[in-house]
Structures are given as structure tokens and as C-alpha cells.
Amino acid sequence: MVLIYADNINGVIKKSSLEALSYGAAVAKQLGTEAQALVIGNTSSDLSELGKYGVSKVQQLSGPESFDAQAFAKLVADKATECNATVVVFSHSLMGKALASRVSVRLKAGLVTGAVALPDTSNGFVVKKSVFSGKAFANVRINTPVKIVSLNPNAFTAVLGEGKAEVMTSPVSITTNVKVVSTEKSSSDRTLTESEVVVSAGRGMKGPENWGMIEELADVLNAGLACSRPVADAHWRPHHEHVGQTGVAIAPNLYIAVGISGAIQHLAGVNRSKVIVVINKDPEAPFFKAADYGIVGDAFEVVPKLTAALKASV
Amino acid sequence: MKILVCISKTPDTTAKIAFTDNNTKYDTNGVQWIINPYDEWYALVRAIELKEADASHSLHLISVGGADAEPILRKALALGGDEAIRVNIDSDDSYVIATQIAEVAKSGGYDLILTGKETIDHNGSSLGGMVAELLDLPYVSLATKLDLNGSVAQVTREIDGGQELNEVNLPVVISAQKGMAEARIPNMRGIMAARTKPLKVVEPIACDPLTSTVSFEMPPAKAGVKLVSPEQVEELVRLLREEAKVV
Ligand SMILES: Cc1cc2nc3c(=O)[nH]c(=O)nc-3n(C[C@H](O)[C@H](O)[C@H](O)COP(=O)(O)OP(=O)(O)OC[C@H]3O[C@@H](n4cnc5c(N)ncnc54)[C@H](O)[C@@H]3O)c2cc1C
Numbered sequence A: 001m002v003l004i005y006a007d008n009i010n011g012v013i014k015k016s017s018l019e020a021l022s023y024g025a026a027v028a029k030q031l032g033t034e035a036q037a038l039v040i041g042n043t044s045s046d047l048s049e050l051g052k053y054g055v056s057k058v059q060q061l062s063g064p065e066s067f068d069a070q071a072f073a074k075l076v077a078d079k080a081t082e083c084n085a086t087v088v089v090f091s092h093s094l095m096g097k098a099l100a101s102r103v104s105v106r107l108k109a110g111l112v113t114g115a116v117a118l119p120d121t122s123n124g125f126v127v128k129k130s131v132f133s134g135k136a137f138a139n140v141r142i143n144t145p146v147k148i149v150s151l152n153p154n155a156f157t158a159v160l161g162e163g164k165a166e167v168m169t170s171p172v173s174i175t176t177n178v179k180v181v182s183t184e185k186s187s188s189d190r191t192l193t194e195s196e197v198v199v200s201a202g203r204g205m206k207g208p209e210n211w212g213m214i215e216e217l218a219d220v221l222n223a224g225l226a227c228s229r230p231v232a233d234a235h236w237r238p239h240h241e242h243v244g245q246t247g248v249a250i251a252p253n254l255y256i257a258v259g260i261s262g263a264i265q266h267l268a269g270v271n272r273s274k275v276i277v278v279i280n281k282d283p284e285a286p287f288f289k290a291a292d293y294g295i296v297g298d299a300f301e302v303v304p305k306l307t308a309a310l311k312a313s314v
Numbered sequence B: 001m002k003i004l005v006c007i008s009k010t011p012d013t014t015a016k017i018a019f020t021d022n023n024t025k026y027d028t029n030g031v032q033w034i035i036n037p038y039d040e041w042y043a044l045v046r047a048i049e050l051k052e053a054d055a056s057h058s059l060h061l062i063s064v065g066g067a068d069a070e071p072i073l074r075k076a077l078a079l080g081g082d083e084a085i086r087v088n089i090d091s092d093d094s095y096v097i098a099t100q101i102a103e104v105a106k107s108g109g110y111d112l113i114l115t116g117k118e119t120i121d122h123n124g125s126s127l128g129g130m131v132a133e134l135l136d137l138p139y140v141s142l143a144t145k146l147d148l149n150g151s152v153a154q155v156t157r158e159i160d161g162g163q164e165l166n167e168v169n170l171p172v173v174i175s176a177q178k179g180m181a182e183a184r185i186p187n188m189r190g191i192m193a194a195r196t197k198p199l200k201v202v203e204p205i206a207c208d209p210l211t212s213t214v215s216f217e218m219p220p221a222k223a224g225v226k227l228v229s230p231e232q233v234e235e236l237v238r239l240l241r242e243e244a245k246v247v
């Protein structure tokens, strides 16, 4: 049995978890077994709908209101043992990262994080993962009877099918050692790693006062916003928008880089993007070598035109 | 209070990525090694700041690796810290590394164990959680701010779409990322002092790896950029819609 842990934020199952469900269902098919989902906490959506992603059953442990890696890991590991799971799948999200590692120790089950493809099960269980900050891949063999995989967001497309899952809800209570004192929402509610389109800008924008056109472009595309490191360091933009080797690593379908030179450390965090568009006034900017499409031109002229052209073509 | 910072050695961020032995080994030829940026800039510097604020803290650094991890530990000691420990085993399996760190931590009685958010070569993001589980301690991951208040750690961590302030009783394991501190450059005095600080080598305990790396591969090369004139942005929109199908 393949057990997929599905993260939820405020009761809503995350997109990266839907990808994990489809991935887990595909692994189950490969192994000739069934896939089930595990949800911890209270949810607002109809969990039987998760059947569309290929799981036959959803086990919900209701009650816990805030995430605690230590307490949750115990719940997931116990559930995996109880239902004889041979593979446990997480999404490589903020919560998934903290959980998968703990569950791996509890079950003494080998873990591959940041998986980008289905396992090769022709000879054991070998998972391809992103390494060197997206510059390469490693094929890693899991040597233990139970396998744990965390799937990179946007690496596997969630496939919608038919079907309803059986939902079994049982209440649990946890004791947590971590007290949540306060939470603070950031201005954007689009999680960068889950955005299918990301608009990113660098030092070429000259100053924070010029970000209006970047935000407008992002708005027409329903895109997440990102920036280069010097931009975040200079506090032109918040730190959580900083992408690259020492920032957030992303893999959207479309990455539009405006006024960013394309330093190797920047590329490391974005080179798994499916399509890269570069707008830069310098034809020699290294970013063009990593781009699919490019415009050599002044961002201050090109970006508003691009926004207008996108608006006009919907 | 005793603080332990986990230090990993990684190739410099501009290092060439290539593989040898039929794509089974990372080609270390000509590679410059650095302290993993998250470990250095955030975990270590924050630990040093805590010690500067209260000199009674003792600060230990640990790295699991062969003798070639020692220059990295000396570099870290040049920034600060009282002593370093190297566990003498080279492994690419997080569980093996975590087991060694947990073993040292058990006998060391640490109140605070800090790791980086992830290594920039292995990209595991898994070591901190594993150490915490092995020691049955709470784990606060992806922290952007850390303060100590007696036996309580006040930690701000990244959550989806925002931040959360946590309070947790020590001992605890915390993984650090951007925001927690500002990068420092070691000074001459630090570099001199580091030469004589203790660097203990301990032998690993037996532990079977749970995973093994079979091979590496490079991403497929890009076909090359298609340039569109700045006068024809509509053409770019058309290409994105019809050719790339991404908008
Ligand atoms: C250890 C280490 C880690 C690092 N990690 C990261 C990381 O995670 N992420 C990251 O981004 N960087 C990182 N860096 C920094 C990186 O090396 C570069 O310095 C940085 O990415 C450059 O940012 P930039 O492209 O915005 O600025 P610049 O390199 O200054 O480039 C600005 C670009 O804008 C163009 N431009 C100027 N005016 C215009 C205009 N009007 N219209 C269009 N184009 C224009 C210029 O031609 C130029 O190409 C790291 C560096 C080190 C040493």
C-alpha cells in the first residue's frame, strides 16, 4: 500500500499535495497495489473528491489545529505501520520537509527528498532527485523495505480522473512542545514554490519604486513574484521572494526574468523552470544562455508593452 | 548553556558540476570547498551572536566527514566557537550522518542544536528532522529568527504564505535560513585563534545506510534562446501561448 500524506493549509489541501497524491497513485499502480491518503487536522473541503487523484481511501485524523513535526511524525508513522504501507509519499513542502525526515527515522525507512520523477522499480527502487541546487540529478536507491519519498512541487502533474474516495475520519489529540504565539501573513497569498508562472526582477529595475510594472505583469499572468538576491539584500523586496542557490528554489512552468544578469547562483534556483523568458538590455547577459525566449531591450519599455499585449490577447 | 552547530562542507557556489567514474561520482577536481552557506551565514553566525550576548554559553561545531572536512571546521572556528568535533566517516546517506550527530549530541548534553536549511549539494533538507527524531526532541524548521529567553527558545519560522512565532522549551533542534543573521567575514584574530582551538576527531558508530546513490545525470541541454525584437512583444505572447503553451 502507498500512503500519501496530504498537507492542508487552513483546511484546504495544497496543490503540491494533489501532485503528491497523483504521484503516489502512479507509484501504487506501478507496484500493483492501492494508494491511500492521510490528512491530519480539520478540513473544509469534501475529502472524497481526492479520489479523483487516484486514491481509494482517505484517512483523516481530525483535531490538531497547528502543525508540530514531532507529534505529526508519530501519527504518520503509526498510520503507515498500521496499514502496512510500503511507500510513504510527502510533498517536499515546508511541512513535508520537516515531517518526512522524522518519519524516516521512526520507521527506519530510507528517504529520498526532492524527487522529480516516478521511481524506477525495474531493479529495486531508485528515485531521481534534484541535487546541486537544480544543476544536476542523482538517482538514489532506497535499500529498506519501507520507502519514503518527498516530491518536489511542480515536478509531477496532478492528473484528474474519476472516482470518489472512501473517507474515514477519526479524532486524535496531540500534545505539542511547540507553542504558536502568533502568525503573520505575507502580502502575497500565492506560495512561490507552487506558482505555475513566476515573474522575477533584479537590480536592472534600479529601485523598489519601479516594481509597479513587475507587479502588473505578474497580475495578468496570475504569477508569483520573485527577485534576485541583491534586491532582497537591499530590502527592495521581502526576503521570501529571493530565489536562487541561497534563496527559494522554484520550478514553475514559466519564469520571466527582468533585469537579472543570470549569475550561476541565481540560475541554480530557477533552472528547473520549464520555460525561461529573459528581458535584459545587455545582449551579453549570461541569462540568455539559459533562456528559451529572450528580448534584448530596456525593461522599462518592454515590460509595460508585454503586459498590454498579454491583456489584449486574452 | 551548550550549543551545537552542524557544519557541512559543500563545493563553492560557482564550482563546475561534472561527474566521473561513469557518472557515479562527483568530480572534485579543482573544486574549492566552502562551509555550506546556510550553516555559516545563519546557523553559525546566530550561535556566535548568542554567545557574544552571554559568554557563559559554550559553542561546539560538528562535521561528519573525512579529514578534508577539517579546513572547513577551522574556517568555521575562525568565525567563532570554542571547539570542533569531526566524526570520521564520509557518507552521502542522511541517516548515517544524523546518527553520528545524534550520538555526539547525546553524550554532549546540548540545549540547542542548529543546522542549516539544507546543503546546497545534496539538497536533503532532512538532517535536522532526523537528528531531532533520533533524540526525541522538538524540531523547528526553516527558522528566520531565534532568541533565547532562559530555557525557552523564541523562534520565527517560515510557514506557507507567512511567518509564525513559536515558543519551545529547550532542548530543541532548529534549522536556520535567511533572516536569522548577517554573514560575517573572519578577522585575523579569529583566524589565528582558530589554529589552536581544539578539533576533536571521534570514530563513527556502526550504522547501515538506508539509501545509496546509484548515478548522477545532468539536465538536458537547452535548445538555445529564441530572440524576439522589443518592437514585437505580441510575437513573444504568441510563442508563449502557441509554441510553449505556458500562458
Ligand atoms: C555564495 C553566493 C550565493 C549567492 N546566492 C544567490 C541567490 O540565491 N540568488 C541570486 O539571485 N543571487 C545570488 N548570489 C549573487 C549573484 O552572484 C549575483 O550577484 C546576483 O544574482 C546578481 O543579481 P542581479 O542579476 O539582480 O544584478 P546584476 O548582476 O547587477 O544584473 C542586473 C542586470 O540588469 C540588466 N539591466 C540593467 N538595466 C536594465 C534595463 N533598463 N532593462 C533591462 N535590463 C537591465 C543588466 O544588463 C544586468 O544584466 C550569490 C552569490 C554568492 C557569492
Ligand SMILES: Nc1ncnc2c1ncn2[C@@H]1O[C@H](COP(=O)(O)O)[C@@H](O)[C@H]1O
Binding pocket: B006, B007, B008, B009, B036, B038, B039, B062, B063, B064, B065, B094, B097, B114, B115, B116, B117, B118, B119, B122, B123, B124, B125, B126, B127, B128
Ligand atoms: N556531513 C555533515 N556534517 C555535519 N552537518 C551536516 C552534514 N550534512 C548536513 N549537515 C547539516 O544538516 C543541514 C541539512 O542538510 P541536508 O539534510 O543534507 O540538506 C546542513 O545545513 C548542515 O547544517
